[in-house]
Amino acid sequence: MSKTEKIIRIGLIGGGHRGIHMINCMTSDSARAELVAVAEPREERREDCRKPFTIPPERYYHDHKDLLNHLDELKLDAVLIATDVATHHEIVLACVDAGLSIFLEKPITRTLEEATNLVKVTENSGIPLQVGFNLRYSPFFVKLREIVNSGVLGTIISLEWTEAVSLRHWTEGYCRNPSYNNSARVGSWILEKSCHDMDQVN
Numbered sequence: 001m002s003k004t005e006k007i008i009r010i011g012l013i014g015g016g017h018r019g020i021h022m023i024n025c026m027t028s029d030s031a032r033a034e035l036v037a038v039a040e041p042r043e044e045r046r047e048d049c050r051k052p053f054t055i056p057p058e059r060y061y062h063d064h065k066d067l068l069n070h071l072d073e074l075k076l077d078a079v080l081i082a083t084d085v086a087t088h089h090e091i092v093l094a095c096v097d098a099g100l101s102i103f104l105e106k107p108i109t110r111t112l113e114e115a116t117n118l119v120k121v122t123e124n125s126g127i128p129l130q131v132g133f134n135l136r137y138s139p140f141f142v143k144l145r146e147i148v149n150s151g152v153l154g155t156i157i158s159l160e161w162t163e164a165v166s167l168r169h170w171t172e173g174y175c176r177n178p179s180y181n182n183s184a185r186v187g188s189w190i191l192e193k194s195c196h197d198m199d200q201v202n
């Protein structure tokens with residue numbers, strides 16, 4: 001990066017497990033990006049955010065609406081949305097309205113109608129939005145794509161695809177974890193977990 005490039009000011013919406021991990025990655029080079037504010041309703045989660053991040057207490061907001069009400073002083077360039085999928089449609093629309101660039105964690109939404117609407121709205125706005133399909137960039141899948149596209153295997157006519165979720169990942173991550181064992185808040189197993197696989201197959 002050249003010295004004249006500005007440092008990207010990011011707001012984190014959803015200070016849970018994934019939000020903390022991703023914002024750490026995004027701000028690992030402090031010359032390129034910084035975390036400016038956090039929106040997170042749960043006090044214990046805000047406490048988790050205070051450990052790795054050194055932002056002042058007044059930069060913690062109750063939720064995305066509260067954060068977006070303070071944009072004049074925050075001067076954000078972008079937001080990372082890492083809330084549960086049931087909230088994605090509403091939060092993305094509000095952030096597009098605010099003119100912020102968006103990194104949205106997968107899955108996009110729980111319904112096709114909402115996802116289609118978000119694609120339409122963001123495309124019309126011209127605002128950059130990236131969805132967290134991070135497996136696209138993992139060396140294994142980059143190589144796989146390169147091999148398939150090279151034609152060395154000939155024409156692919158069928159494939160067998162296994163998402164090998166370990167027993168521990170399933171029980172701890174999805175059955176006992178209060179963020180994922182509530183069907184009113186999350187999508188199906190295929191949507192929540194295997195949207196990465198669908199993305200790869202596509």
Ligand SMILES: NC(=O)c1ccc[n+]([C@@H]2O[C@H](COP(=O)([O-])OP(=O)(O)OC[C@H]3O[C@@H](n4cnc5c(N)ncnc54)[C@H](O)[C@@H]3O)[C@@H](O)[C@H]2O)c1
Nearest residue numbers: 014016017018039040045063064082083085105106132179
């Ligand atoms: N790309 C990946 O590989 C990957 C991995 C794990 C999770 N994820 C995705 O990341 C997202 C978050 O997952 P998680 O495991 O961190 O869940 P989580 O429940 O641990 O965290 C979500 C947080 O969002 C907060 N929240 C809810 N509504 C909010 C609002 N309106 N404003 C601000 N904060 C709000 C909740 O209080 C919670 O702390 C999900 O969409 C999940 O599918 C992606």
